[in-house]
Amino acid sequence: MHAMDMRWDDLQTVTLLVRHGTLAGAAEALGVNYTTVARRIRRAEAAFGEALFERLADGYQPTDASRLIAQHGDAMEDTEHALMRRLKGREAQLSGPLTITAPQLLIAYVLSPLLDQFTRTHPQIDLRILATNELVDLARREADVAIRISQNPGDALKGLRLLEQESASFASPKWSALLQEAPEAMVDWIVYDVFPGVPKGASADYPNQRVRFRFDDMVAMAGAAVAGLGVVRMPMFLGRAMPGLVQVPVLPPVPYLDIWVVAHADVWPSAKVRAFVKPLTDFCRAERKRFVSDK
Amino acid sequence: MHAMDMRWDDLQTVTLLVRHGTLAGAAEALGVNYTTVARRIRRAEAAFGEALFERLADGYQPTDASRLIAQHGDAMEDTEHALMRRLKGREAQLSGPLTITAPQLLIAYVLSPLLDQFTRTHPQIDLRILATNELVDLARREADVAIRISQNPGDALKGLRLLEQESASFASPKWSALLQEAPEAMVDWIVYDVFPGVPKGASADYPNQRVRFRFDDMVAMAGAAVAGLGVVRMPMFLGRAMPGLVQVPVLPPVPYLDIWVVAHADVWPSAKVRAFVKPLTDFCRAERKRFVSDK
DNA sequence: TCCATGGCATGCATTTTCGCATGATTGATA
DNA sequence: TATCAATCATGCGAAAATGCATGCCATGGA
Numbered sequence: 001m002h003a004m005d006m007r008w009d010d011l012q013t014v015t016l017l018v019r020h021g022t023l024a025g026a027a028e029a030l031g032v033n034y035t036t037v038a039r040r041i042r043r044a045e046a047a048f049g050e051a052l053f054e055r056l057a058d059g060y061q062p063t064d065a066s067r068l069i070a071q072h073g074d075a076m077e078d079t080e081h082a083l084m085r086r087l088k089g090r091e092a093q094l095s096g097p098l099t100i101t102a103p104q105l106l107i108a109y110v111l112s113p114l115l116d117q118f119t120r121t122h123p124q125i126d127l128r129i130l131a132t133n134e135l136v137d138l139a140r141r142e143a144d145v146a147i148r149i150s151q152n153p154g155d156a157l158k159g160l161r162l163l164e165q166e167s168a169s170f171a172s173p174k175w176s177a178l179l180q181e182a183p184e185a186m187v188d189w190i191v192y193d194v195f196p197g198v199p200k201g202a203s204a205d206y207p208n209q210r211v212r213f214r215f216d217d218m219v220a221m222a223g224a225a226v227a228g229l230g231v232v233r234m235p236m237f238l239g240r241a242m243p244g245l246v247q248v249p250v251l252p253p254v255p256y257l258d259i260w261v262v263a264h265a266d267v268w269p270s271a272k273v274r275a276f277v278k279p280l281t282d283f284c285r286a287e288r289k290r291f292v293s294d295k
Numbered sequence: 296m297h298a299m300d301m302r303w304d305d306l307q308t309v310t311l312l313v314r315h316g317t318l319a320g321a322a323e324a325l326g327v328n329y330t331t332v333a334r335r336i337r338r339a340e341a342a343f344g345e346a347l348f349e350r351l352a353d354g355y356q357p358t359d360a361s362r363l364i365a366q367h368g369d370a371m372e373d374t375e376h377a378l379m380r381r382l383k384g385r386e387a388q389l390s391g392p393l394t395i396t397a398p399q400l401l402i403a404y405v406l407s408p409l410l411d412q413f414t415r416t417h418p419q420i421d422l423r424i425l426a427t428n429e430l431v432d433l434a435r436r437e438a439d440v441a442i443r444i445s446q447n448p449g450d451a452l453k454g455l456r457l458l459e460q461e462s463a464s465f466a467s468p469k470w471s472a473l474l475q476e477a478p479e480a481m482v483d484w485i486v487y488d489v490f491p492g493v494p495k496g497a498s499a500d501y502p503n504q505r506v507r508f509r510f511d512d513m514v515a516m517a518g519a520a521v522a523g524l525g526v527v528r529m530p531m532f533l534g535r536a537m538p539g540l541v542q543v544p545v546l547p548p549v550p551y552l553d554i555w556v557v558a559h560a561d562v563w564p565s566a567k568v569r570a571f572v573k574p575l576t577d578f579c580r581a582e583r584k585r586f587v588s589d590k
Numbered sequence: 591t592c593c594a595t596g597g598c599a600t601g602c603a604t605t606t607t608c609g610c611a612t613g614a615t616t617g618a619t620a
Numbered sequence: 621t622a623t624c625a626a627t628c629a630t631g632c633g634a635a636a637a638t639g640c641a642t643g644c645c646a647t648g649g650a
Contacts, residue, residue: 006375006379008302008303008375009303012303032609056616056628057615057626060628064385068382080367086367087343096344319597319598328640330640352597353647
C-alpha cells in the first residue's frame with residue numbers, strides 16, 4: 001500500500017463489487033459498463049498495492065482486504081442515504097420525482113382515483129408507483145412514501161394511521177349458495193402463506209373446514225376464489241371490489257391490520273410528501289365505509 | 296433535485312470546498328487543479344438542481360444545502376480514515392511509507408541516531424518525519440506514529456511510556472557566574488507561553504525573580520538563553536545537549552512531562568510500526584540517564 | 591492613483607476514462 | 621455431448637474529465 005491515492009468513486013466500486021460478486025452486477029448498480037468496474041478495480045488494486053479480488057470463472061471473489069473496504073463503504077453509503085433523505089426532506093417545490101409504494105391490490109381497487117386526481121393537481125410532480133407487497137427500504141430511498149398494511153409504522157419512520165379495516169370470508173356465488181343449502185358440507189379454505197391454517201374465529205355453523213390451498217399471493221388467491229376453488233379470508237374492501245366474489249358467513253367480519261402511510265422521518269417534511277399525504281388522508285376518510293362491515 | 300445521479304467524488308469535492316472556502320484551497324486538498332473543483336461543483340449543482348454556493352469575490356460561500364452535504368461528507372471522510380487506518384494496521388511488509396512525528400528538539404538532540412539506524416536496518420521503508428510541536432491528527436492519518444511529551448497517550452490511541460524526565464533551569468555561562476556571585480541579583484526568566492509566570496519550585500536562594508520574556512517556541516527560547524537573555528526552564532536532555540548552556544541552580548530538577556510513543560489503535564499492530572517502536576524503546580532505555588538529574 | 595495579490599471564469603489541447611465489439615472460458619442444460 | 625448462458629479480458633475509438641494559459645474583477649496597500 002503505497003500511493004494511497006484513493007478515490008471515493010473507487011471505494012464505492014469496490015464496495016458494490018463485493019456486494020454483488022460480479023462485474024456485471026456491480027456495473028448495473030453503478031449505472032456504468034462492466035468494463036469500467038473492472039478498470040476501477042484494477043486502479044484500486046494498484047493504489048493499495050494489493051490484490052482485492054480473486055478472478056474466478058463465476059465472478060470476483062473478495063479478499064479480506066476488500067471485505068474490509070466494503071464494510072466501510074457500506075457505512076459511507078448509509079451516510080450518503082441519510083444525506084439524500086435530508087435533502088429530500090428540505091425540498092419545497094412541488095415538482096420532480098416522488099416515489100410511492102403500496103400493495104398492488106390497494107392501488108388497483110382503492111387508490112387509483114386518488115392517484116389520478118393527484119397527478120392532475122400536480123402535473124409537475126413525476127409520480128412513480130411501486131405496486132408490490134415487498135417491503136421497500138425507505139431508509140435507502142427506494143421509495144419516499146409507503147402505504148402499508150401493518151400494526152405500526154416501524155423504526156425511524158413517521159406516519160399516520162389512515163384506516164382501520166376488517167376482513168371477512170369471500171367466495172364465488174356458487175360456494176355461497178352451497179353454504180346456504182348445506183352448512184355441514186366441507187368448506188375448502190384458500191389461505192395465505194403467512195397465516196397458515198383455518199382462520200381463527202370461524203363460525204361454528206360450519207363444522208367441517210379444511211385448508212385446501214396455500215398461496216403466497218393475494219391476487220392469485222382472489223382469482224382462485226372467483227374460479228370457485230374455495231373460500232378466502234380477505235380484507236372487506238377487496239372482497240367487495242372484486243367482481244365474481246360475494247361475502248360468505250363462514251368467517252364473520254373481524255378486525256384486520258390497519259392501513260398506514262409512512263415515510264422516513266427525514267423525508268416526511270418534504271413539500272411533495274405533504275402534498276401527497278393530505279389528500280390521501282381525506283380520501284381515506286371519505287372511503288372509510290368500504291373497509292368495515294355495515295353495522 | 297431531479298437526477299440525483301451523485302458521484303462520491305463530487306460529494307467529497309463539495310465537502311472540501313465548504314471546508315476551505317476557495318476553489319484553490321479545495322483543489323490543493325484534493326490534489327487537483329482548481330478548475331476541476333469548479334467543474335465538479337457545477338456538475339453537483341446540476342445533479343441537485345440547486346445552487347450549492349454563492350460566488351463571491353473572495354471565494355465560494357456555502358448555502359444551507361452544501362453545508363448539509365459537507366456535514367455528511369465529513370462523516371464519510373471519517374469512515375474513510377477509519378478504513379485507511381485499518382488497512383495500515385493490517386500491513387505485514389516492511390516497505391513503503393511510514394510517517395512519524397516528534398517534537399523538533401527531541402529529534403534534533405536525541406532521536407537522530409535512532410532514525411539513522413532505523414533507515415539503515417529497513418532501507419525499503421520510506422520514513423517521513425514531521426518535526427513539529429503541533430499535535431498532528433493520528434486519526435486522520437497525518438502521521439502513523441507520534442512521539443509526544445504529555446501525561447497520557449490520549450483518546451483511541453495505544454502507546455508506551457518511553458521515558459520519565461525532569462526539567463531544570465539553564466542559562467549561559469555568564470549568567471551562571473553572575474548567579475554564583477550575586478544570588479540577590481534580579482533573575483530574568485524566559486518562559487513558555489503555556490506556563491506563564493515564574494516556574495513553581497524555584498529556589499529561595501534567589502529572592503528576586505521576574506519574567507522578562509514570554510516565548511511560544513522552545514528553539515527560540517534556547518537561542519535566547521544562549522545569547523544571555525535570561526534563564527530558561529527546559530528538559531534536562533535539552534539543556535545538557537545545547538552547546539552554550541549550563542545548568543543553574545535557580546530551579547532545582549523537578550519532574551516534567553513523560554515521553555510517550557503512541558499510534559492509533561487501528562495502526563498500532565502494523566509491522567512497520569512494530570519495527571519502529573521496538574528499537575525506539577530499546578534506544579530510550581539506553582539513553583535514560585540523559586533525561587534525569589544525577590542522583 | 592497605481593500596482594500587487596488573491597480569487598474566479600473561459601477556451602483549448604491533452605490525458606484519462608468510458609463504452610462497445612470481439613473472443614475466450616466456464617458451468618449448467620437439454 | 622452439444623449448446624446456451626453467464627462471466628471476464630482486450631483492443632479500439634468516442635466521450636468526458638482534466639490541466640494550463642489567459643483574462644477579468646475586487647481588495648488592500650504604497
